[in-house]
Amino acid sequence: MNRTTGRRRGRTRAATAALGLLAGALSAAAAGSPPAAALTAPVSITADDLSTWQTNGIVWSMAASDDGVVYAGGTFSTVRPPGAAAGTSEQPAVNFAAFDTATGAPTGCSLSFTLSSGTATVRALALSPDGETLYAGGQFGAVNGVGVSNIAAIDTATCTPRQNFKVAVSATVRALAVTDDTVYLGGDFKSVAGQPRNFFAAVTTGAALKPWTANADEVGRAVEVTPDGQHVVLGGDFFTVNGTSSHALAVVDATGGALDKSYPGFIPNTSTVQDLTSDAKQFYTANEGTGGGVFDGRIAVDLTTFNQVWRDTCLGATQALLVHDGVLYSGSHAHDCASMGEFPDQPRKHLLAQSVDDPKLLPWFPDTNDGIGEPVGPRVMAQTDKGGRHYLWVGGEFTTVNSKAQQGLTRFADGPDTGAPWVPNVSVSTVAPNKVDVNWQTSFDTDDGVLTYRIYKDGAATPVHTTTGYSVFWDRPQLRWTDTDVAPGETHTYRITASDGTNTSAKSPAVSATVAAKAESYPAKVVADGASLYWRYDEGTSTFAADTGPGLDNGFLRNSPSYRQTPAAVAGPSTAIGFNGSTQYAYSNRGRPQPTAFSVETWIKTTTTRGGKIIGFGSNTMELSGKYDKHVYMLNNGRLTFGTSNGGGQTVSTTGAYNDGAWHHVVATQGSGGMALYVDGQLRASNSRYTKNQSYTGYWRVGGDNLATWPNRPTSNFFAGQIDETAVYPTALTAAQVSAHYALRNSA
Structure with missing residues (x-):
């Protein structure tokens, strides 16, 4: 599970024109096309959003427990039911709320994160490995009236702040990662527990400052402990760590903070690291840039060598990452992926997926809008299981999900897939004699690339032709089937359906053609x-x-x-x-x-x-x-x-x-x-x-x-x-x- 949830208000950027390189159109007889399935592997999460409670502001951070509770922190004051308009049916939730992952409804856990002056916000949440303690970071001075200083520990059994965890952090905490005995934090601070610590620090789970030192020169935004517990990956705005050049990304020793791997010139000076996550083989970076020559995409780094495995070059800053079942899911506002052979510059897409082994985009395209705040849409992701289902949660600035009103939070699951493909667009041609060319534009389905098409002739209930084709929203190749079972002067009608193997579109409107006797x-x-x-x-x-x-x-x-x-x-x-x-x-x-x-x-x-x-x-x-x-x-x-x-x-x-x-x-x-x-x-x-x-x-x-x-x-x-x-x-x-x-x- 990704336990790093640091976020910030990202920078704006201008759309950058770039080249487009798309795959060629497929023919109807595409050899070897696999049959359509409800989800196109390796994607195992549907793009169908589930009914979920909402916030009235921005969700910056989330953490999910093994018993199916999802904690959300941010800058908001209420939550309301799905479908409720802003300002109606609201319940108080001061910068924090907890939800049942299977129902999307609030649990009984209610906490209030406040500040005596200014705006309080919760920017990072992370659970202890045993799930008994929830650590929260941000900008706040009290939790349920108990005085704290930008970091707090919550007993998850009682949903109360731990009185024995008090440590003073001088400024906003934006990132947390927790082991059995250590809490690593990153943010805007320059002192912790009264001692100098520049932008990164570590304390014991008992709130004692550790000698671990990984001093940076600019803000820390993400921390991730490697699976073996031996290293800590740092992300942020910095240019040096412990005096050594390493911009935006560094790997340090988990015990003392000594630099294990530096990355000078690896990420452009115009870009930063916003989020980190890892699996058993690799860690992944979410990047954001400002100005020309930026890097906004994702990087996969080998956990043995700490060298790059791949990177994508989509433009439109990445804010959140999550790995599930061999797929890297991301929240961004990608608008131009032409440089890596995907979609050219166009309106923003906010949720993407790619294999952990390959930056090519997979056919998974639920979407949000930009929303409020900066705005950039999604800011954080979390996942957990309950009742035999796996749930992926997304939080952020958005106010719509899949074109429906939904603010701050949404969730997806590993089934059932309920969304049908778009109805095919169909055209017929009789340019040549004694035949009818039935042409159609391949359809789009938000979580399936390979679709099955069935052609129905003259109102028959049984298709006269069945084939498959691959399509994504920016690349919908034309397919063709030629009907030669016709005679000059006859008029025939055709309709087509598209199926993902589970859900089938309605039949396309009937189109007719009169068979020509000559060209x-x-x-x-x-x-x-x-x-x-x-x-x-x-x-x-x-x-x-x-x-x-x-x-x-x-x-x-x-x-x-x-x-x-x-x-x-x-x-x-x-x-x-x-x-x-x-x-x-x-x-x-x-x-x-x-x-x-x-x-x-x-x-x-x-x-x-x-x-x-x-x-x-x-x-x-x-x-x-x-x-x-x-x-x-x-x-x-x-x-x-x-x-x-x-x-x-x-x-x-x-x-x-x-x-x-x-x-x-x-x-x-x-x-x-x-x-x-x-x-x-x-x-x-x-x-x-x-x-x-x-x-x-x-x-x-x-x-x-x-x-x-x-x-x-x-x-x-x-x-x-x-x-x-x-x-x-x-x-x-x-x-x-x-x-x-x-x-x-x-x-x-």
């Missing part, structure tokens, strides 16, 4: 010319833009654009999509490396006088990109500019305007022959010298993205108008190919 001319040509992404925008009310080509790189449609706009740009049954010019856009699921040669193709129809980006390549998906080029944008006057970056922007532009309310075919290419911009089948601008573009991993975006610093920047980053038949190619299309595509616009 559609325009899309057949686009596919034949090698499109690696091809969105036709034929979906209804969905967040899904199906890729009609073989690349299966589906698009995410953001903020409810206008679906099924007619007439479309080309002949046939297809429809277009409309964007509002302010919030709506689409982005590709798949992160791609820099293309050395490429073409982008789309149709536009607009009367806007505010311009906007039509199509481009950017480093982000849910936010404006920090890196962005390979784009076509419209100026306020309706002219078009094609731009790539190679140590600076390089552009070619049309002399004519195209905001006349008619459909226009736009193609931009770059390759060894330079840059070319075509409109309505004709070359309108080119430059043979511009053969290179900016190198970064990015996503294709349609309808909007950043345009800062680009020439003649329009009023809006986003395009207002209709868009249709968007395609991206890994080659530079020839003038003849472009002309041929345009010529097929009226061919069914």
